[in-house]
Amino acid sequence: MWPEEKITAFRKALLDWYDAEGRSHLPWRENNDPYRIWVSEIMLQQTRVITVIPYFNHFMMLFPSIKALAEADEEILLKAWEGLGYYSRVRNLQKAAQQIMKEYDGVFPNDPAEIIKLKGIGPYTAGAISSMAFNLPEPAVDGNVMRVFSRVFEIGEDIAKPATRKIFELLVRILVDPERPGDFNQAIMDLGTDICAPSNPRPEESPIKEFNAAYQNGTMHLYPFKSKAKRPVPKTMQGIVIQKGDQFLLEQRPQDGLLANFWTFPIIEEDWGKWDKAKKEPIQLNFLVAESSPTNRKGIEQLQKTVRENLRVDADDFQPAVGSFSHVFSHRKWNITVHHVQAAKLTKELPENMKWVSRFDFPEYAFAVPQQKMWEIIRKQNRNFLQSF
Template sequence: MLNLKEYGIEMWPKEKIVAFRKALLDWYDTNKRDLPWRRTSDPYAIWVSEIMLQQTRVDTVIPYYESFLYRLPTIQDLAQAPEDVILKVWEGLGYYSRVRNMQKAAQQMVSEFNGQFPRTHEEILSLKGIGPYTAGAISSIAFHLAQPAVDGNVMRVLSRLFEVDYDIGLPTNRKIFQAMMEVLIDPERPGDFNQALMDLGSDIESPLNPRPEDSPVKEFSAAFRNGTMDKYPIKAAKKKPLPVFYQGFVIHNEKNQFLIEKNQKAGLLSGFWSFPLIERSEPAKSELNLFEVAEELPIESKKELFQKEYGIEVLWKESSFPMVQHIFSHRKWQIELLEGVVKEADFSPCADKEILWVCPEDFHLYPFAKPQQKMWEAFQTILN
């Protein structure tokens, strides 16, 4: 076990730890949120919720969680689902590698664990896409194992309780908070203990506008006692996402069908469908900030981009669209749209592309990520 004294952290004596557990769990029993994944002990359902909740708000997750379990109610269903299905049920949540890793983990459970969810912490941790936090959450909530689930909320609370002078954003420091939780966690109610700290960190001790005076454990908090709540947790500012500029093309035919293309490249938004997108040249990244846009391309250059890439004859329109913007964790996409119409007779498939003509009423059959949804919304604004 990590020696916390070497990091300047003095843990409480046993009696104080017991008192802390009671204060926290008494508050949780009275104030815990009524969430659908807290009404089940099914490890599969708990796993789905925990993966969805990573980097996503609770109120956003609930309908996705319910829809996911309706469409893919078992490990076997997830393991066997086509890629379009798993992307569709995850559509709009972002971080799509999460659901791809979930399918790989489900396939792993089918092949290695007879289609059952593994019951030990070590086995759960061996599954694709499951790290220490998720393994701890599932172990403690579904199987009542005394395993910590250390997320940002938990680290924020612990930082204030013990005035921890280590950046919670650095992965190398996670081991410090893991060791603290191994001392503090209630062995009788580990799942409730983990969830209580998460609830406390997401509400009363939230990153913005915390209410430390309302905390059920304020008497245990060194930061509250010493008036240093504004100092903790320590966390360096994130780097701003880099702008990336795209030319988007809203191409439709005389049957009101729209041209969409499947992204066959590995990486960001792989497997999703969208209007044709071509990345444009951009200024040096070091010279950009979030409020800059790409230099306006001449209209003829935009047309040439499409013609060269797709080889389709288009009657271009003079429509004016708002700029479409979407921020990922590390990139900010800025998409300028151009509208065109083709006659069906002019259309011939591109050998190296997966493209289709699709009516708007059939869009629901294809997984569309947020940038595509925003492009469609931008197009509709000119129709109203």
């Protein structure tokens, strides 16, 4: 580690730059409110700052306090988050708010050991809140921070491994400015998102270039080292859009798993079941859809059977495979083929998790991205229908 004089000089160079160039205009940096800082940090996970700003402002308007968030209706909460993705984040936000109301009398805890106990809060978020809201000299280590310091100190450890984070946490704990820990952490993050970005960094413009060993030694291209993540597992899915006039059949997803509790057009996973030893072929479960196309009669018949037996809808027109798309989650990739079905009537006896919804009421529902993509395919399928919106 550097001598104390160099650490002091590093802090000064970084904070002087932050005071002059930092993004103090961001709405969550207007004060040290732990609630606002917490919400912003959760939103900023996997999401760019420019995208988060309008969502944050709207969220604060709807849920201005921990109490308001704890008591919010889930449908309204999900609607406010619509488009940000990774919806477990907002569900955990509400669970943590309920924890705070119950266990801390509605007051956000100011002890890092207590903060990290809240649902959905890990070491980085706990450090960010502790330093920014309560001025505690805690490290807040995310990918940006690891990227900056891997270059500054030429650290070649794999930043994709959880154990590597501990190295950087120890490092930042030594370097963090004890008087301005929140500003120090935010300055490193700002540096990592711009001048020290993953691609096309501009180290010659960096306020800490004289401290940057990789820049001085011409080894910037070597840092950070990050092993490749596993590819998401592909799943073949069938999206069935069932329509009667301006009414569409929606199903509510299960409470657990991907798109939990969201309302979508029925989405069915292709699963060929167990192996039929006698026929030497996989057994096709009757509620699953075979690959469908206008020339695939068997697929069309399977689509009809699924609509009739499992969705309990009588249909008089089937348009299979009107479009397709892929949607990538963190560990899954859904390849969805979309089928358009015209119902003969509005079936009254539906499964408990299904209901008919007018297209005019769609704005009241939080639609995840796969649902939005299916809807766009249907709208484009019929231009007259599209123009009616």
